[in-house]
Amino acid sequence: MPHSSFTKTSIHAAVAMVCAAFAIAAPAERTASTMDIPNLPAHPRLLMSSEGIADMKDRIARLDWARARLNEIKSRADQALKEEIELPVRGGNWYHWYACPEHGCSLRTGKQIGQWQWEHVCPVGGETLRSDPAKPSTDYDGCSLSGVHGQWARAVLDLGLAYQVTSEVCYANKARDILLAYAGKYQSYPLHNIHGEAKIGGGRVGSQQLDESTWLIPVCQGADLVWDALSQSDRDAISSKLLLPAAKEVILPNPIGVHNIQCWRNSAFGLVGFLLDDKDLIRTAIDDPAAGFRTQMKKGVTADGQWWEGAWGYHFYTMSAIWSLTEAARNCGIDLYCPQFKSMFDAPLEFAMPNMRLPAFSDSGEADLAGDAPRYELAYARYKDPLCLELLAKSDRRNDFALWFGVPKLPSSRQVHRSSANHPRSGYAILTKGKGDQATWLCVKYGPHGGGHGHPDKLSFVLYAKGRVIGIDPGTCRYGLPIRHEWYTATLAHNTLTIDEQSQKPAEGRCIAFGAENGVDYAVCEAGPIHDGVRFARTAALVGENLLVLVDQISADAEHTLDIAYHELGRWKDLPRGAVWTPPRKRGYECLKDATARTTDKGIVLNADVSEGFAAAIGLAPGDATQIITATGVGANIADRVPVAIFRRKAVKTAFVWSVSLDGKPARVEMVEVSDSSGKRIDPSVAVGVRVTEPGGRERVLVVNPAKRAVAVSLSDGSELRTRLPFAAR
16 A cells, blocks of 8 residues: 555645646647757756756755745655655546535545545535546546646655755655656556547546646656756656657647647647757747647737636636746747736736636636735746736745745835726726725626637626625536536526526627726626627626626517526525526526515615625616516535526516615616607617616716717706717716
8 A cells, every 4th residue: 555644645735736628729730840949958957957956046045935945845855755656556537527426516535545545525515435436427536646646746846856956866866766667657557538538638647638748747847857867778768668658649649729738738748858858849849830839829818918718717727837838948048938928927917806816707716816926936037027026025935936936035016006997808897996905896708708618608797895706706616517517607607698598609799888987987898699689788887886887788689588697795685575486497597596586667676795794785777577586506516505686587678777786785776768869769778877876865877878879868957968978977
């Protein structure tokens, strides 16, 4: 049985490193690159050059935080010295199978119960699951084996770092032994994909090319750090039996175009190329016209700096893939620190919520920018942009990136004031009022679908206020779970429009107008072709820190069932009387619980307790008869219930005018008739006036006019507001 002190220490954390994705781009024909590769310098040259090693040693000698981080690495290396090298008997299973089928949450590896066998615990229900390797979806031990393989890969890197700092040959010898053990076993591991099939696209150590790549990168970095301490016969064995088969036979075949997975693949076989001086691998990784690094940067990074797949988790995941190749290239005289890569660092700083987190859009949960701060040590070292400093000032420098690349002393930072901003290429309109982490922040999503990681959620939004997200997007769950299709990727799970109880078609919308007028920040957006014959425009107006007004205008060529959904953090409070409502057996709807409904044309206010001392009021203005459905939907897992309100109408054309009050005091919101230049009434689906009376008595009138018609609205003082603009406020 393997030594438990090593295999159980952080299996769950190691499994989490092997994050997977869907390949969506069609393979493209590869063309040989003629990029000139300079003569490569002596080892080490991947993670750090000899100059980089000297700089790291200097940081360790002079700085407490660097010395503390080295001690952590050296402690792990010392533990690895004590461990018997007993590699898993097989490759690992897909990360996304490691989930409780009942509660839809990630499992945790429990106690070891046999050789390469563990208990697997659901953190929600407490159930203990046993692995069944008969099918991949229940092969939980296989998922834990991925963690064990990940630990051995990190051990090679830790040992290499300890060797470079201390020059103690015992560390190099242990790294050599691990590498030779894998060289002796690698090709006997069956090729397998996430479905257990022996097909190209699968892996040997992992269950797909992605997993193989994330494992191989630290193996290469660690091997490079000890390469000069190895005999030629050891190098030959490691190269011919491990590194080249992994790079050329497993990872290199079947490129998948511009995608986060391809970035990992490029870095993996690119590092093998830089390690072994294989110039063909280097050229393919960097300059392959269909899938190389330069193509990834040119086609994959939007003008706003966000990775094209539209999920912040995958933005950071792609950055995690890229940096190891850019550093190896830099150490070998090739500069890949292009403007597009810099913009990938810049974008999260500009898109972040006031709490320095990124919203959970598409196939991503919330991304913790503060947790990713260590990578900005590399960004500052290479680009010297002071934009990084505010984030770095809040982080603990006792981390790998600061140890490897950090400047000894960071300049002082200044707090950046964030204001409303529109990002048309990535398709996000951000409205914000207030200061610090208590500011109110709204992001409307209208841009590209995002391919295989996109969700059908055009014009959905995330709302943040008073230190937390209260208007929730569910993000995603483990991909192997049925609930992902049933809820997370259904339109109803998002704060937007569902038509005829069917999810939207993938689409790209546009922003019609964005700006501020008379103290109101606004965005007027159109959804694009989300449903045949239907036009959907949404206007979000941040009237103040405590009031959001939304106007949803819909017109169609036939009658449809129109459902506007809103998901609110907390719990419902004192709901108006309603009848039990039975959800249809449709995607999204069948996941609702405790549903009740009531119908009115007089408007309604729904109250929710967000947290202690924080209440919200969701108000629907009087208008067309509306069925107001209240229920709970799925949150972080199936057992986590989130209040959801659905405003339902059957109509050819209509306008929903509604609001979210963030101080528990509902504003009075009413529709006001709009007329054209001849005095004829215009249907609200085309242009609508909104009178907003705030709890303190202040009155405002908003005009929402996406079609830019010449319109007029009568004001309470007897005057008229005339405009052709998409949005006006008085």
